[in-house]
Amino acid sequence: MLELLRHVFENDFMPHGHCYFWEKDILIPIVIGDLLTFLSYMTIPILLWKFVKNREDLRFGVVFKAFAAFIFFCGIGHLIDVINIWEPYYRVSAIAKMCTGLVSLGTVLMLFKLYPKALKLPSVSRLDNINDELKRKNKELVELNEMYDDTMKAVRLGYWHLDVESNELYWSDVVYDIHEMERGCNVDVASALNFYHPDHREVISELVTNAIQNSEPFDVQLKIITASQNELWVRAIGKAELKDGKPVKLKGLFQDIDDLKRKEEQLTQNESALKEAEDLAQLGNWRWSFDRQERYWSDGRFKILGYEPGEIEPSLQVALDSVHPEDRERVEGTIKQAIEKDEDYELSYRIINQSNEVRIVKDKGVFVNLPHTKGQYYAGIVMDITDESLKEQKLQESLKALERSNRELQDFAYVASHDLQEPLRVITSYLQLIEMSYGHLLDDEGKLFIESIIKASARMKTLINDLLVLSRLETKQRDAVPVDLNKVINVVKEDLSLKIIDSNAEIKHPELPVVYGDEGRMRRLFQNFIGNSIKFRRPDVDPKIEIEWSDVGEKYQFKIKDNGIGIKEEYFERIFTIFQRLHTREEYEGTGIGLAICKKIVGKHDSTIRVESEYGKGSSFIFELNKSKG
Amino acid sequence: MKEEFRILLVEDSKEDVMLTKMAFAKSKVDAIIDVVNDGEQCLKFLKKEPPYEKAVIPGLILLDLNMPKVDGKQVLERIKFDKNLKTIPVVVLTTSQNERDVEESYERFANSYISKPMDFIEFLDLVKQIEKFWFKTVKLPKSSE
Numbered sequence: 013m014l015e016l017l018r019h020v021f022e023n024d025f026m027p028h029g030h031c032y033f034w035e036k037d038i039l040i041p042i043v044i045g046d047l048l049t050f051l052s053y054m055t056i057p058i059l060l061w062k063f064v065k066n067r068e069d070l071r072f073g074v075v076f077k078a079f080a081a082f083i084f085f086c087g088i089g090h091l092i093d094v095i096n097i098w099e100p101y102y103r104v105s106a107i108a109k110m111c112t113g114l115v116s117l118g119t120v121l122m123l124f125k126l127y128p129k130a131l132k133l134p135s136v137s138r139l140d141n142i143n144d145e146l147k148r149k150n151k152e153l154v155e156l157n158e159m160y161d162d163t164m165k166a167v168r169l170g171y172w173h174l175d176v177e178s179n180e181l182y183w184s185d186v187v188y189d190i191h192e193m194e195r196g197c198n199v200d201v202a203s204a205l206n207f208y209h210p211d212h213r214e215v216i217s218e219l220v221t222n223a224i225q226n227s228e229p230f231d232v233q234l235k236i237i238t239a240s241q242n243e244l245w246v247r248a249i250g251k252a253e254l255k256d257g258k259p260v261k262l263k264g265l266f267q268d269i270d271d272l273k274r275k276e277e278q279l280t281q282n283e284s285a286l287k288e289a290e291d292l293a294q295l296g297n298w299r300w301s302f303d304r305q306e307r308y309w310s311d312g313r314f315k316i317l318g319y320e321p322g323e324i325e326p327s328l329q330v331a332l333d334s335v336h337p338e339d340r341e342r343v344e345g346t347i348k349q350a351i352e353k354d355e356d357y358e359l360s361y362r363i364i365n366q367s368n369e370v371r372i373v374k375d376k377g378v379f380v381n382l383p384h385t386k387g388q389y390y391a392g393i394v395m396d397i398t399d400e401s402l403k404e405q406k407l408q409e410s411l412k413a414l415e416r417s418n419r420e421l422q423d424f425a426y427v428a429s430h431d432l433q434e435p436l437r438v439i440t441s442y443l444q445l446i447e448m449s450y451g452h453l454l455d456d457e458g459k460l461f462i463e464s465i466i467k468a469s470a471r472m473k474t475l476i477n478d479l480l481v482l483s484r485l486e487t488k489q490r491d492a493v494p495v496d497l498n499k500v501i502n503v504v505k506e507d508l509s510l511k512i513i514d515s516n517a518e519i520k521h522p523e524l525p526v527v528y529g530d531e532g533r534m535r536r537l538f539q540n541f542i543g544n545s546i547k548f549r550r551p552d553v554d555p556k557i558e559i560e561w562s563d564v565g566e567k568y569q570f571k572i573k574d575n576g577i578g579i580k581e582e583y584f585e586r587i588f589t590i591f592q593r594l595h596t597r598e599e600y601e602g603t604g605i606g607l608a609i610c611k612k613i614v615g616k617h618d619s620t621i622r623v624e625s626e627y628g629k630g631s632s633f634i635f636e637l638n639k640s641k642g
Numbered sequence: 643m644k645e646e647f648r649i650l651l652v653e654d655s656k657e658d659v660m661l662t663k664m665a666f667a668k669s670k671v672d673a674i675i676d677v678v679n680d681g682e683q684c685l686k687f688l689k690k691e692p693p694y695e696k697a698v699i700p701g702l703i704l705l706d707l708n709m710p711k712v713d714g715k716q717v718l719e720r721i722k723f724d725k726n727l728k729t730i731p732v733v734v735l736t737t738s739q740n741e742r743d744v745e746e747s748y749e750r751f752a753n754s755y756i757s758k759p760m761d762f763i764e765f766l767d768l769v770k771q772i773e774k775f776w777f778k779t780v781k782l783p784k785s786s787e
Binding site: 433434436438440441442443444445448449473 | 655657658661664668737758759760761762763765
């Protein structure tokens with residue numbers, strides 16, 4: 013080995029300086045140039061080596077190392093060249109050159125191999141572009157994140173997680189906001205659970221425990237009481253995160269759903285109110301949209317037919333099948349015609365419900381056209397009106413019966429009073445005949461008997477006459493004509509002249525107006541009032557009758573006032589009823605029909621009558637009469 | 643000698659027949675009163691159909707309106723449209739105060755329309771007026787006989 017080294021370092025050759033004839037002008041630049049090259053070639057590999065070492069991300073580092081080796085050997089070559097000028101270690105030089113050549117060849121081979129890969133390496137400008145792209149994406153991400161935050165805040169949705177081992181609880185900002193707490197302040201599990209409404213605290217505690225112990229996820233709607241003591245509905249979602257089958261983390265969402273919940277509650281309330289209302293009204297509503305062929309029946313609609321809500325599929329056919337066979341054709345016809353023409357309809361008909369009862373319903377459908385939203389549909393109600401109908405029917409029947417009996421009564425009153433006159437005339441006449449022919453045969457008692465019968469007959473005659481007048485008032489309608497009441501009063505005074513003279517009555521009135529009505533009836537009206545005033549005078553007081561009138565808009569009001577015996581208030585209504593008498597016949601004669609006639613006459617002129625009276629002092633009858641034909 | 647007054651009373655009510663006869667008697671009006679009880683009898687009487695072959699045509703007919711079978715208005719019509727009978731004065735004497743009855747009677751040429759008096763005293767009065775008017779005041783054509 014030593015032999016080999018000695019052989020290598022044999023320098024008994026001619027130094028290389030001889031080639032330059034030791035000419036200094038050649039030697040010096042060569043030596044300096046080679047030395048500089050050597051120094052540089054030593055520095056470059058060191059830098060490359062360091063560069064490769066410091067740049068971990070550098071790809072193809074081996075090439076740099078190869079270059080470093082190659083340059084290093086080149087540098088060594090230059091150094092040997094300088095030494096060889098004076099000391100000819102040519103064998104060392106040969107070995108060095110051989111090494112340089114081999115390293116160069118290796119580097120070249122490596123370069124050839126890496127060349128295509130190196131080509132693919134991104135250029136700096138491309139890297140810049142990529143960088144910009146990354147920045148842009150990053151910005152977008154930030155924006156997205158902000159948007160996400162805003163969204164979370166807007167929908168009041170936050171997230172939280174709980175480290176199972178350390179029992180550390182994290183809340184996002186929104187969770188703090190929902191609890192009305194300062195963001196980021198410390199919370200632990202116990203205080204978090206305490207925010208729940210007392211009614212719900214146990215529920216959430218169990219769910220959390222269950223989630224941790226059994227990895228059971230939860231999603232519940234519960235009430236909390238916030239830091240500011242507000243009651244809120246929240247939705248809490250939680251799920252365990254497992255590691256090696258063991259829960260390490262519980263994470264979830266937390267959302268304020270109070271508005272939603274309250275609206276839902278409101279809706280539920282409204283719905284139940286509607287249902288109650290439907291039940292109370294025995295009402296059902298329905299909707300049929302024909303483009304979607306959807307048919308909705310409310311619970312009430314089912315109940316009317318005797319079904320449980322939702323028991324059957326709602327359809328027109330089901331509805332029609334329930335219609336009473338006698339009404340079905342009519343109902344089907346009307347509804348189908350309405351549908352054809354897009355028209356509303358309203359019907360009443362009988363149905364036979366599931367309990368085989370016949371009920372009467374009112375069915376109303378309206379065609380609704382909302383071109384931009386829901387399209388076309390029918391909406392309607394069905395209402396059980398059986399009770400009302402029966403009542404109405406009974407009412408109508410009673411009304412008819414009443415009308416019939418009224419009419420019969422009127423006819424009867426007329427016929428009776430007319431036909432009663434006939435035998436009465438005969439009785440009276442024959443009595444008079446007896447009196448005339450056989451009067452002289454009778455003693456005083458017999459004469460008294462006959463006289464009593466004659467008086468009774470006369471009363472009956474008056475009664476019949478009054479009844480006739482009253483029934484004629486009902487059966488005969490007269491045209492209203494202008495009637496001068498001054499003339500009427502004069503005629504009445506004439507008719508009553510005997511009584512007026514006998515009783516020393518005084519009748520006072522201002523100029524009276526012209527009214528519209530039937531003259532004969534006006535006469536009867538005033539005659540009855542004035543006649544009554546004279547008849548019911550106080551025993552030792554001369555009757556004084558005053559007629560007053562005033563203009564009350566469309567009518568004239570009259571007041572006939574006397575100073576007679578007066579009427580107790582309890583009789584104010586009764587005196588206008590037919591056959592109502594307040595006195596015995598011995599006290600005051602009369603049929604009890606007079607004021608009934610007055611009331612009817614005033615009523616026939618679309619007016620009212622009333623009495624004011626102070627018992628023992630006098631009475632006033634107040635009534636209106638028409639100013640015009642109206 | 644007094645002139646003979648012949649009256650045909652057409653009246654279905656026996657009470658009224660008696661009353662009428664009594665009224666004539668009591669008011670001392672001397673009249674011969676023939677009585678028939680319905681329209682059919684009346685027409686037979688006037689046409690002297692059996693059983694009234696011996697009937698004498700009256701100087702005045704007192705006619706009730708409400709009668710069975712042929713009623714007063716129909717009788718009136720037959721008499722007034724019969725050329726032999728139409729000159730006989732017909733006084734409608736009825737309980738009806740119905741205006742339609744009044745109108746329809748005059749339309750059928752009733753000579754007068756009188757409501758039956760409500761009592762006997764008035765009846766006496768009426769009889770006297772009838773006598774005075776129809777048998778004394780009025781000049782009538784000689785009967786066709």
